[in-house]
Amino acid sequence: MLNFSYRNPVKVVFGTGSIAGLGKEVPAGSRVLITYGGGSIRTTGTLDEVKAALSGQTVFEFGGIEPNPSFETMMRALDVVRAENIDFILAVGGGSVMDGSKFLAAAACHDGDAMDILRTRGRCVKQALPLGVVVTLAATGSETNNGGVLTHLATHAKTAFSSPLMFPRFAIMDPAKTLTLPVRQVSNGVVDAFVHVVEQYLTYPVNGKIQDRFAEGILLTLIEEGPKALSQPDDVDVRANLMWAASQALNGLIGAGVPQDWATHMLGHELTAAHGLDHAQTLAIVLPAMLEERREAKRDKLLQYAERVWGIGPTGDGADDDSRISAAIMKTRDFFERMQVPTRLSAYGIGAEAIDHLVSQLEAHGMVKLGERQAVTPDISRRVYEACLQ
């Protein structure tokens, strides 16, 4: 096991009806800015429920945070924070709203250009407004971590940032709130959480047994419950397991003390930036190709993954580990397809002519030594993109 430091102070309040307890978590007398996305929380009644729970606070609203939240949108939210002397930010939504609101909380306390926060990937943050979140989508795990990703529309750059000051104070997680989501968001969430785990698990062995078992446990849960969310869309217990799985996938725990990859995410970010694909769609496309490309470097963990996650154990004669690895990668792809997220660029109308630009953007963003051993060069990234085509 590698040495590590781990801390996660987020208070989780989990369960159906948990929004009712929101008022206790936000200091009385606060000036609260509720941030949200496209407005579905209005039609579902969640916004009213949130406001009803905040009777001791003064409430303002900022809606319209887009999927892949933009720097530009959050700068408009910052105007509201300043104009209304906001002292508490309450993000109500999924990963985009939460990520954008983390940036906002830091920007509100930042002297100088808020772009510094992206430029330094969060390292310049010395202070942030307190932030709470009400989760309406199980996917990114943003509710229990201190990082986010923002898109700068002017340059098409997606930048990840983090700071210990960006942990939410609390995360209200009501799985019933995810029952009204469109299928596409449910599917994307399962794929997103799955790939988050894989990025921290499928590297090389360091004998981190708890981390491996926990990672495998999350993957097994996603494999069991993900398809049920599609076939039994009213089952709140399925949603509860998916919501807790997604949170555990990226709260830092399974990644503490083990190597991490994240090359799939970096290649995926360029696909979103250039072609507007959903984040999870890009991961479903890139991951199988990335695993094929790096099957030798990841050999030991791929065999463990095959056995423990997909039940593809040794045959007894010890032969044909390569077939087991191929089968595990195939099962991974099939799972994404079963979740209705296509895994090839052709399904999204993207052809070989797109690849030069994607690779040059990786280079422009400094993504030239990716993966757990910094071995994924632009040439390798190109091969992965090519393998994503058909």
Added chain:
Amino acid sequence: MLNFSYRNPVKVVFGTGSIAGLGKEVPAGSRVLITYGGGSIRTTGTLDEVKAALSGQTVFEFGGIEPNPSFETMMRALDVVRAENIDFILAVGGGSVMDGSKFLAAAACHDGDAMDILRTRGRCVKQALPLGVVVTLAATGSETNNGGVLTHLATHAKTAFSSPLMFPRFAIMDPAKTLTLPVRQVSNGVVDAFVHVVEQYLTYPVNGKIQDRFAEGILLTLIEEGPKALSQPDDVDVRANLMWAASQALNGLIGAGVPQDWATHMLGHELTAAHGLDHAQTLAIVLPAMLEERREAKRDKLLQYAERVWGIGPTGDGADDDSRISAAIMKTRDFFERMQVPTRLSAYGIGAEAIDHLVSQLEAHGMVKLGERQAVTPDISRRVYEACLQ
């Protein structure tokens, strides 16, 4: 899954050599009381290492905290805290030192009789001194939770207490520090962590899939690594896995959103109080008998445990679930024996004549409706004790 609230703010600094970073975690200029146990940290050099890392702080010492730490001893430590105006407590040791120091941190800020803290099981705690811990023993998980158990020597009562204010600020976890432990403490630690998991896992199903998978992952790790700690006593990586497993076993995570039992612990506490057995010894004795007694109430989870933890799956003809449960309980007992912790009262020279007193003490301490369904009455506890004899 049940609704839950979960928060764990402890900062973990994990790995060989991590004590060197201690000075950064304790505020400069603090008046630090280092609390410890029997003095092995003097002979191993750990105390010197800790002091060397605290060069910017004024350091005092209080040693002699016993296994099953006593109220009486901690009251003497409280005298030192008051006499020296201590403003930071640093526990260096295992669960006993950490538990006692949690009480001490609260008692230092308590107006009135410190016994209130035990009487109210911690609920009266409104303030506590900051506490940090340096873990030298993987067992209780006390380093990453907010509870403890103290023995009142005058009445022979063991009382559990907890408070959100008793979380350590940080836990320095250096697995190399556990290499010098006597075999008995290593063995006890593995059994202790194992039973902590079982108390939160082997109840009745509520479809908490992540919790179950994580619990099973910890059990599998303890089963794999525990015996290695005896056969390969110099392997620091084995100790690292055991240390992280023990911490995850009782940091609240696997118990969030699921029923909990703890009857085995309550029966065990009386054995320690009356006969001085090590805590883990009492658990190794009581658990197999308790599982036998409650095999119908725990049927579904025992079958899951048999399959996922011990590889005793259905036979295909669907018959003989009872045999699978019996085999799983037998494997559990065998594991404890393999860890060199005897599982029958006779091995400790305790006979049937002890049982009346044990049951009456349970009653005296209000332990009359134990377990996840409050179904373990004194009559049932008596039967369990009787089954522990041979």
